[in-house]
Amino acid sequence: MPSSRWLNADKSPFQLTFVNQVKRCAEMSRKLRFFKDQISKAGLLGSIRPVSQPDIELEELEFQLGEHEHELIEMNSNSERLRQSYNELLEFKMVLQKGF
Structure with missing residues (x-):
């Protein structure tokens, strides 16, 4: 089986990093859907309007x-x-x- 390096030989390092970031964001999105489902199961209402917070780093959001x-x-x-x-x-x- 060819290595992923060969499969992505035409990709720049930036594009490969971007793919990893998209995967991380997809995982965070899955966690947010999980939270939403749990909130619904508990019969709680979510926030009607988003709470304004300062920007948060991707790594910190992922950790939290x-x-x-x-x-x-x-x-x-x-x-x-x-x-x-x-x-x-x-x-x-x-x-x-x-x-x-």
Whole structure:
């Protein structure tokens, strides 16, 4: 299989860097869609108008999105475990109530 260097032999280093930046932006876009879906599932309304903030560097935005995604995934996992524990305890409570 030919190496990617050969496949991109006609591309300048700038074009290759640009491709990587587009991939990074696509990944950040995926994370933003994930956040939007989670907000919708929670029944929360998003901001009606965008909040004006100073410009942020791509690297900082990428880092913040990654951190928030990790935290949200962890929260979802914890929430699922809590729901399962609650259901088990509710079942035990019903068994105890029926037994007495």
